[in-house]
Amino acid sequence: MASDRSPAAIDYTIGWICSLADELVVAEAMLDERYSCPLQSPSDYNIYTVGRVATYNIVVACLPAGLYGTSSATRVAEQMQYTFPTLKFTLMVGIGGGAPSGDHDIRLGDVVVSQPVDGHGGVMHYRFGKIVDGRGFQCTGFLNKPPQMLLNVVEYLKSKHRLHESSLPRHLAHMIERHEKLRGIFEYQGQEHDRLFLAEYSHTSGKGHCDECDLAQTKSRPPRRNHDPVVHYGLIASGDVIMKDAVERNTVQQQYGILCFEMEAAGLMNGLDCLVIRGISDYSDSHKNDRWRPYAAAAAAAYAKELICSLPVQDAKRRITSQLSCDNSKMNPVKSASLDQHFQFTEGSVSPFSSPAVIDRRRALYAADRGLKLRRYQLRSEAKAPSIDPFT
Numbered sequence: 001m002a003s004d005r006s007p008a009a010i011d012y013t014i015g016w017i018c019s020l021a022d023e024l025v026v027a028e029a030m031l032d033e034r035y036s037c038p039l040q041s042p043s044d045y046n047i048y049t050v051g052r053v054a055t056y057n058i059v060v061a062c063l064p065a066g067l068y069g070t071s072s073a074t075r076v077a078e079q080m081q082y083t084f085p086t087l088k089f090t091l092m093v094g095i096g097g098g099a100p101s102g103d104h105d106i107r108l109g110d111v112v113v114s115q116p117v118d119g120h121g122g123v124m125h126y127r128f129g130k131i132v133d134g135r136g137f138q139c140t141g142f143l144n145k146p147p148q149m150l151l152n153v154v155e156y157l158k159s160k161h162r163l164h165e166s167s168l169p170r171h172l173a174h175m176i177e178r179h180e181k182l183r184g185i186f187e188y189q190g191q192e193h194d195r196l197f198l199a200e201y202s203h204t205s206g207k208g209h210c211d212e213c214d215l216a217q218t219k220s221r222p223p224r225r226n227h228d229p230v231v232h233y234g235l236i237a238s239g240d241v242i243m244k245d246a247v248e249r250n251t252v253q254q255q256y257g258i259l260c261f262e263m264e265a266a267g268l269m270n271g272l273d274c275l276v277i278r279g280i281s282d283y284s285d286s287h288k289n290d291r292w293r294p295y296a297a298a299a300a301a302a303y304a305k306e307l308i309c310s311l312p313v314q315d316a317k318r319r320i321t322s323q324l325s326c327d328n329s330k331m332n333p334v335k336s337a338s339l340d341q342h343f344q345f346t347e348g349s350v351s352p353f354s355s356p357a358v359i360d361r362r363r364a365l366y367a368a369d370r371g372l373k374l375r376r377y378q379l380r381s382e383a384k385a386p387s388i389d390p391f392t
Contacts, residue, residue, distance in 0.1 A: 015090035070267030096278030121145035238266035
Protein backbone atom coordinates (compact mmCIF):
# COMPACT_ATOMS: atom_id res chain seq x y z
CA MET A 1 0.00 0.00 0.00
CA ALA A 2 1.27 3.47 -0.90
CA SER A 3 2.08 5.90 1.90
CA ASP A 4 0.06 9.09 2.36
CA ARG A 5 3.34 10.95 2.93
CA SER A 6 4.35 10.84 -0.72
CA PRO A 7 7.28 13.11 -1.66
CA ALA A 8 7.28 15.64 -4.49
CA ALA A 9 9.07 14.82 -7.74
CA ILE A 10 12.11 16.88 -6.75
CA ASP A 11 12.63 14.73 -3.66
CA TYR A 12 13.59 11.62 -5.68
CA THR A 13 17.33 11.16 -6.04
CA ILE A 14 17.86 7.63 -7.42
CA GLY A 15 16.50 6.13 -10.64
CA TRP A 16 16.10 2.36 -11.09
CA ILE A 17 15.51 0.99 -14.61
CA CYS A 18 14.59 -2.59 -15.49
CA SER A 19 13.44 -4.29 -18.67
CA LEU A 20 11.24 -7.26 -17.65
CA ALA A 21 8.19 -7.83 -15.47
CA ASP A 22 10.11 -10.14 -13.11
CA GLU A 23 12.69 -7.39 -12.62
CA LEU A 24 9.97 -4.85 -11.84
CA VAL A 25 8.38 -7.24 -9.32
CA VAL A 26 11.57 -7.61 -7.28
CA ALA A 27 12.39 -3.90 -7.54
CA GLU A 28 9.07 -3.08 -5.88
CA ALA A 29 9.54 -5.91 -3.37
CA MET A 30 12.87 -4.42 -2.25
CA LEU A 31 11.34 -1.05 -1.35
CA ASP A 32 11.08 -0.32 2.36
CA GLU A 33 8.04 1.87 1.72
CA ARG A 34 5.77 2.56 -1.27
CA TYR A 35 4.64 6.05 -2.26
CA SER A 36 2.03 7.45 -4.63
CA CYS A 37 3.58 8.68 -7.86
CA PRO A 38 3.72 12.48 -8.32
CA LEU A 39 2.24 14.18 -11.38
CA GLN A 40 4.19 13.39 -14.54
CA SER A 41 5.43 15.67 -17.29
CA PRO A 42 3.24 15.61 -20.45
CA SER A 43 6.34 14.38 -22.31
CA ASP A 44 6.80 11.40 -19.99
CA TYR A 45 5.02 8.16 -20.95
CA ASN A 46 6.73 5.88 -18.43
CA ILE A 47 4.80 4.07 -15.71
CA TYR A 48 6.51 4.42 -12.34
CA THR A 49 6.75 2.60 -9.06
CA VAL A 50 8.09 4.97 -6.41
CA GLY A 51 9.16 4.47 -2.83
CA ARG A 52 11.99 4.53 -0.33
CA VAL A 53 15.06 2.42 0.40
CA ALA A 54 16.84 3.46 3.60
CA THR A 55 16.93 7.29 3.49
CA TYR A 56 16.73 7.58 -0.30
CA ASN A 57 13.62 8.07 -2.43
CA ILE A 58 13.63 5.75 -5.45
CA VAL A 59 11.80 5.90 -8.78
CA VAL A 60 11.51 2.63 -10.73
CA ALA A 61 10.62 2.36 -14.43
CA CYS A 62 10.40 -0.63 -16.75
CA LEU A 63 10.89 -0.79 -20.50
CA PRO A 64 7.70 -1.16 -22.59
CA ALA A 65 6.44 -4.71 -23.09
CA GLY A 66 8.27 -6.45 -25.92
CA LEU A 67 10.65 -3.53 -26.56
CA TYR A 68 14.18 -4.29 -25.45
CA GLY A 69 17.63 -3.05 -26.37
CA THR A 70 19.68 0.10 -26.08
CA SER A 71 17.27 2.50 -27.81
CA SER A 72 14.31 1.55 -25.59
CA ALA A 73 16.44 2.02 -22.48
CA THR A 74 17.54 5.44 -23.72
CA ARG A 75 13.94 6.61 -24.23
CA VAL A 76 12.85 5.46 -20.76
CA ALA A 77 15.81 7.22 -19.14
CA GLU A 78 15.24 10.47 -21.03
CA GLN A 79 11.54 10.60 -20.14
CA MET A 80 12.30 9.80 -16.51
CA GLN A 81 14.38 12.98 -16.30
CA TYR A 82 11.43 15.12 -17.46
CA THR A 83 9.41 14.23 -14.36
CA PHE A 84 12.26 13.61 -11.91
CA PRO A 85 14.87 16.30 -12.63
CA THR A 86 16.89 15.88 -9.44
CA LEU A 87 18.01 12.26 -9.88
CA LYS A 88 21.64 11.93 -8.85
CA PHE A 89 22.24 8.65 -10.66
CA THR A 90 20.47 5.64 -12.14
CA LEU A 91 20.84 1.91 -11.55
CA MET A 92 20.21 -0.51 -14.42
CA VAL A 93 19.12 -3.65 -12.58
CA GLY A 94 18.07 -6.98 -14.05
CA ILE A 95 19.23 -10.24 -15.57
CA GLY A 96 22.16 -11.06 -17.82
CA GLY A 97 23.88 -14.00 -19.45
CA GLY A 98 27.05 -15.13 -17.71
CA ALA A 99 30.44 -15.68 -19.34
CA PRO A 100 32.27 -17.99 -16.92
CA SER A 101 36.01 -18.52 -17.29
CA GLY A 102 38.99 -19.90 -15.42
CA ASP A 103 39.36 -16.57 -13.63
CA HIS A 104 35.68 -16.11 -12.81
CA ASP A 105 33.62 -19.04 -11.55
CA ILE A 106 30.29 -17.49 -12.42
CA ARG A 107 27.22 -19.53 -11.47
CA LEU A 108 23.49 -19.07 -12.06
CA GLY A 109 22.08 -16.67 -9.50
CA ASP A 110 25.37 -14.80 -9.09
CA VAL A 111 25.56 -11.04 -9.59
CA VAL A 112 27.80 -9.06 -11.95
CA VAL A 113 28.43 -5.34 -11.32
CA SER A 114 29.95 -3.03 -13.92
CA GLN A 115 33.39 -1.70 -13.02
CA PRO A 116 36.02 0.10 -15.16
CA VAL A 117 38.57 -2.33 -16.62
CA ASP A 118 41.52 -1.77 -18.99
CA GLY A 119 40.33 1.54 -20.41
CA HIS A 120 36.66 0.53 -20.57
CA GLY A 121 34.16 2.29 -18.33
CA GLY A 122 32.55 -0.93 -17.13
CA VAL A 123 30.20 -1.48 -20.08
CA MET A 124 31.33 -2.28 -23.63
CA HIS A 125 29.12 -1.91 -26.71
CA TYR A 126 30.42 -5.14 -28.19
CA ARG A 127 28.59 -4.98 -31.54
CA PHE A 128 29.74 -1.42 -32.21
CA GLY A 129 33.12 -1.21 -33.97
CA LYS A 130 35.05 -1.85 -37.16
CA ILE A 131 36.54 -4.76 -39.10
CA VAL A 132 40.28 -4.29 -39.61
CA ASP A 133 42.16 -6.14 -42.34
CA GLY A 134 44.12 -8.96 -40.79
CA ARG A 135 42.87 -8.25 -37.27
CA GLY A 136 39.15 -8.95 -37.56
CA PHE A 137 36.45 -7.10 -35.60
CA GLN A 138 37.50 -4.46 -33.09
CA CYS A 139 35.22 -2.57 -30.72
CA THR A 140 35.50 1.20 -30.95
CA GLY A 141 34.06 4.09 -29.00
CA PHE A 142 33.94 4.56 -25.27
CA LEU A 143 31.09 4.40 -22.78
CA ASN A 144 31.30 6.45 -19.61
CA LYS A 145 32.24 4.91 -16.30
CA PRO A 146 29.91 5.07 -13.27
CA PRO A 147 30.20 8.20 -11.09
CA GLN A 148 32.89 8.27 -8.41
CA MET A 149 30.39 8.08 -5.55
CA LEU A 150 29.03 4.74 -6.81
CA LEU A 151 32.51 3.36 -7.47
CA ASN A 152 33.45 4.30 -3.91
CA VAL A 153 30.47 2.35 -2.57
CA VAL A 154 31.27 -0.61 -4.86
CA GLU A 155 34.81 -0.76 -3.46
CA TYR A 156 33.44 -0.52 0.07
CA LEU A 157 31.07 -3.43 -0.55
CA LYS A 158 33.87 -5.54 -2.03
CA SER A 159 35.90 -5.17 1.15
CA LYS A 160 32.85 -5.59 3.37
CA HIS A 161 31.92 -8.90 1.72
CA ARG A 162 35.43 -10.28 2.24
CA LEU A 163 35.41 -9.50 5.95
CA HIS A 164 31.74 -9.88 6.86
CA GLU A 165 28.68 -11.67 5.57
CA SER A 166 26.93 -10.17 2.56
CA SER A 167 23.50 -8.63 3.12
CA LEU A 168 22.11 -10.17 -0.08
CA PRO A 169 20.76 -13.37 1.56
CA ARG A 170 19.06 -11.29 4.25
CA HIS A 171 17.42 -8.99 1.69
CA LEU A 172 16.26 -12.00 -0.34
CA ALA A 173 14.82 -13.76 2.71
CA HIS A 174 13.09 -10.59 3.87
CA MET A 175 11.56 -10.15 0.42
CA ILE A 176 10.00 -13.63 0.61
CA GLU A 177 8.76 -13.03 4.16
CA ARG A 178 6.99 -9.84 3.13
CA HIS A 179 5.67 -11.19 -0.18
CA GLU A 180 4.57 -14.80 0.23
CA LYS A 181 3.43 -15.03 -3.41
CA LEU A 182 7.08 -14.86 -4.50
CA ARG A 183 8.03 -18.01 -2.58
CA GLY A 184 9.38 -20.81 -4.76
CA ILE A 185 9.78 -19.23 -8.17
CA PHE A 186 11.81 -16.24 -6.90
CA GLU A 187 14.02 -18.40 -4.66
CA TYR A 188 17.24 -20.30 -5.38
CA GLN A 189 16.55 -23.02 -7.94
CA GLY A 190 19.01 -25.68 -6.78
CA GLN A 191 22.52 -26.68 -7.81
CA GLU A 192 21.15 -29.67 -9.72
CA HIS A 193 19.54 -27.24 -12.17
CA ASP A 194 22.73 -25.20 -12.65
CA ARG A 195 24.38 -26.86 -15.66
CA LEU A 196 27.24 -25.37 -17.66
CA PHE A 197 27.46 -27.30 -20.92
CA LEU A 198 30.64 -27.49 -22.96
CA ALA A 199 30.82 -24.71 -25.53
CA GLU A 200 30.77 -27.12 -28.50
CA TYR A 201 27.61 -28.91 -27.31
CA SER A 202 24.40 -27.29 -28.55
CA HIS A 203 20.89 -27.63 -27.17
CA THR A 204 19.20 -30.75 -28.58
CA SER A 205 15.53 -29.72 -28.67
CA GLY A 206 13.36 -26.67 -29.05
CA LYS A 207 11.86 -27.12 -25.60
CA GLY A 208 12.55 -24.60 -22.85
CA HIS A 209 14.47 -27.08 -20.69
CA CYS A 210 17.49 -29.37 -20.94
CA ASP A 211 15.89 -32.65 -19.85
CA GLU A 212 16.87 -34.24 -23.18
CA CYS A 213 20.42 -32.84 -23.25
CA ASP A 214 23.41 -35.10 -22.54
CA LEU A 215 24.60 -34.35 -19.01
CA ALA A 216 27.94 -35.96 -19.87
CA GLN A 217 28.57 -32.80 -21.89
CA THR A 218 28.47 -30.54 -18.83
CA LYS A 219 31.54 -29.03 -17.23
CA SER A 220 32.44 -30.41 -13.80
CA ARG A 221 32.64 -27.73 -11.12
CA PRO A 222 33.19 -28.09 -7.37
CA PRO A 223 30.09 -27.50 -5.24
CA ARG A 224 29.89 -24.31 -3.23
CA ARG A 225 29.51 -24.39 0.55
CA ASN A 226 26.20 -22.49 0.30
CA HIS A 227 23.91 -21.04 -2.36
CA ASP A 228 24.34 -17.37 -1.47
CA PRO A 229 24.91 -15.18 -4.55
CA VAL A 230 28.56 -14.41 -5.30
CA VAL A 231 29.21 -10.90 -6.63
CA HIS A 232 31.64 -10.41 -9.53
CA TYR A 233 32.99 -7.04 -10.65
CA GLY A 234 34.18 -6.17 -14.13
CA LEU A 235 33.25 -5.58 -17.74
CA ILE A 236 29.72 -6.11 -19.06
CA ALA A 237 29.04 -6.50 -22.79
CA SER A 238 25.94 -4.70 -24.06
CA GLY A 239 24.33 -4.94 -27.49
CA ASP A 240 21.03 -5.18 -29.32
CA VAL A 241 21.25 -8.94 -29.91
CA ILE A 242 20.80 -11.83 -27.48
CA MET A 243 23.96 -13.87 -27.01
CA LYS A 244 23.02 -17.58 -27.39
CA ASP A 245 26.26 -18.97 -28.83
CA ALA A 246 28.76 -20.42 -26.36
CA VAL A 247 31.64 -20.39 -28.86
CA GLU A 248 31.08 -16.71 -29.66
CA ARG A 249 30.61 -16.03 -25.93
CA ASN A 250 34.02 -17.51 -25.19
CA THR A 251 35.65 -15.60 -28.05
CA VAL A 252 34.39 -12.24 -26.78
CA GLN A 253 35.16 -13.20 -23.19
CA GLN A 254 38.75 -14.12 -23.98
CA GLN A 255 39.31 -10.99 -26.06
CA TYR A 256 37.90 -8.45 -23.62
CA GLY A 257 37.50 -10.19 -20.25
CA ILE A 258 33.70 -9.98 -20.36
CA LEU A 259 31.78 -11.28 -17.33
CA CYS A 260 28.26 -11.14 -18.73
CA PHE A 261 26.10 -10.07 -21.69
CA GLU A 262 22.98 -7.91 -21.69
CA MET A 263 20.98 -5.67 -24.04
CA GLU A 264 20.26 -2.25 -22.52
CA ALA A 265 23.14 -0.62 -20.65
CA ALA A 266 24.94 0.77 -23.71
CA GLY A 267 21.96 3.07 -24.26
CA LEU A 268 22.37 4.65 -20.81
CA MET A 269 26.04 5.07 -20.00
CA ASN A 270 26.78 8.22 -22.02
CA GLY A 271 23.59 10.05 -21.06
CA LEU A 272 23.30 9.21 -17.37
CA ASP A 273 25.42 8.62 -14.32
CA CYS A 274 24.73 4.90 -14.20
CA LEU A 275 25.82 1.62 -12.62
CA VAL A 276 24.78 -1.72 -14.14
CA ILE A 277 23.84 -4.66 -11.90
CA ARG A 278 23.01 -8.03 -13.50
CA GLY A 279 21.84 -11.29 -11.98
CA ILE A 280 23.03 -14.30 -13.98
CA SER A 281 20.05 -16.23 -15.37
CA ASP A 282 21.85 -18.30 -18.05
CA TYR A 283 25.25 -18.88 -19.61
CA SER A 284 24.73 -16.98 -22.89
CA ASP A 285 24.45 -20.26 -24.80
CA SER A 286 21.84 -22.28 -26.68
CA HIS A 287 20.68 -23.87 -23.41
CA LYS A 288 19.17 -20.58 -22.26
CA ASN A 289 15.82 -20.95 -20.44
CA ASP A 290 13.68 -18.99 -18.00
CA ARG A 291 13.95 -21.16 -14.88
CA TRP A 292 16.54 -18.97 -13.17
CA ARG A 293 15.27 -15.62 -14.41
CA PRO A 294 13.12 -14.64 -11.36
CA TYR A 295 15.80 -15.56 -8.81
CA ALA A 296 18.56 -13.90 -10.82
CA ALA A 297 16.48 -10.72 -11.00
CA ALA A 298 15.94 -10.89 -7.23
CA ALA A 299 19.67 -11.33 -6.56
CA ALA A 300 20.48 -8.25 -8.66
CA ALA A 301 17.80 -6.24 -6.85
CA ALA A 302 19.18 -7.37 -3.49
CA TYR A 303 22.62 -6.06 -4.42
CA ALA A 304 21.07 -2.78 -5.57
CA LYS A 305 19.38 -2.46 -2.19
CA GLU A 306 22.60 -3.18 -0.30
CA LEU A 307 24.40 -0.57 -2.39
CA ILE A 308 21.73 2.06 -1.70
CA CYS A 309 21.78 1.26 2.01
CA SER A 310 25.56 1.80 1.98
CA LEU A 311 25.42 5.27 0.41
CA PRO A 312 26.41 8.15 2.68
CA VAL A 313 23.58 10.35 3.87
CA GLN A 314 23.81 13.60 1.91
CA ASP A 315 22.47 17.04 2.74
CA ALA A 316 21.39 17.77 -0.84
CA LYS A 317 17.73 17.58 0.12
CA ARG A 318 18.30 20.23 2.80
CA ARG A 319 19.92 22.54 0.24
CA ILE A 320 17.06 22.03 -2.22
CA THR A 321 14.45 22.69 0.46
CA SER A 322 16.27 25.84 1.55
CA GLN A 323 16.45 27.12 -2.01
CA LEU A 324 12.77 26.43 -2.58
CA SER A 325 11.80 28.24 0.61
CA CYS A 326 13.81 31.29 -0.44
CA ASP A 327 12.36 31.37 -3.95
CA ASN A 328 8.81 30.64 -2.87
CA SER A 329 8.76 33.54 -0.40
CA LYS A 330 8.93 35.88 -3.40
CA MET A 331 6.06 34.26 -5.34
CA ASN A 332 2.34 34.12 -5.07
CA PRO A 333 0.92 30.84 -3.69
CA VAL A 334 -0.27 29.47 -7.04
CA LYS A 335 3.05 29.94 -8.82
CA SER A 336 4.99 28.78 -5.77
CA ALA A 337 3.17 25.46 -5.60
CA SER A 338 3.64 24.91 -9.33
CA LEU A 339 7.34 25.67 -9.29
CA ASP A 340 7.78 23.45 -6.25
CA GLN A 341 6.58 20.47 -8.22
CA HIS A 342 8.00 21.03 -11.65
CA PHE A 343 11.14 22.96 -12.44
CA GLN A 344 13.35 24.00 -9.58
CA PHE A 345 16.95 23.49 -10.70
CA THR A 346 19.84 24.22 -8.33
CA GLU A 347 23.46 23.18 -8.23
CA GLY A 348 22.59 21.27 -5.07
CA SER A 349 20.08 19.19 -7.03
CA VAL A 350 22.76 17.66 -9.25
CA SER A 351 25.83 17.32 -7.05
CA PRO A 352 27.81 15.54 -5.71
CA PHE A 353 26.90 12.59 -7.97
CA SER A 354 26.30 14.02 -11.45
CA SER A 355 28.94 14.45 -14.15
CA PRO A 356 29.32 17.81 -15.99
CA ALA A 357 27.79 16.35 -19.15
CA VAL A 358 24.69 15.20 -17.29
CA ILE A 359 24.39 18.56 -15.50
CA ASP A 360 24.55 20.48 -18.80
CA ARG A 361 21.99 18.17 -20.40
CA ARG A 362 19.53 18.52 -17.53
CA ARG A 363 19.98 22.28 -17.35
CA ALA A 364 19.16 22.60 -21.07
CA LEU A 365 16.09 20.38 -20.75
CA TYR A 366 14.70 22.32 -17.81
CA ALA A 367 15.36 25.70 -19.40
CA ALA A 368 13.46 24.71 -22.53
CA ASP A 369 10.59 23.15 -20.61
CA ARG A 370 10.32 26.07 -18.22
CA GLY A 371 10.34 28.66 -21.01
CA LEU A 372 7.58 26.87 -22.91
CA LYS A 373 5.31 26.58 -19.89
CA LEU A 374 5.84 30.17 -18.76
CA ARG A 375 5.12 31.48 -22.26
CA ARG A 376 1.89 29.48 -22.37
CA TYR A 377 0.89 30.97 -19.03
CA GLN A 378 1.67 34.48 -20.25
CA LEU A 379 -0.47 34.05 -23.36
CA ARG A 380 -3.40 32.87 -21.26
CA SER A 381 -2.98 35.82 -18.92
CA GLU A 382 -2.87 38.29 -21.80
CA ALA A 383 -6.10 36.83 -23.10
CA LYS A 384 -7.59 37.49 -19.65
CA ALA A 385 -8.28 33.82 -19.15
CA PRO A 386 -9.14 32.61 -15.64
CA SER A 387 -6.23 31.90 -13.35
CA ILE A 388 -4.82 28.58 -14.56
CA ASP A 389 -1.88 26.59 -13.30
CA PRO A 390 0.62 26.72 -16.21
CA PHE A 391 1.89 23.25 -15.40
CA THR A 392 -1.34 21.33 -15.89
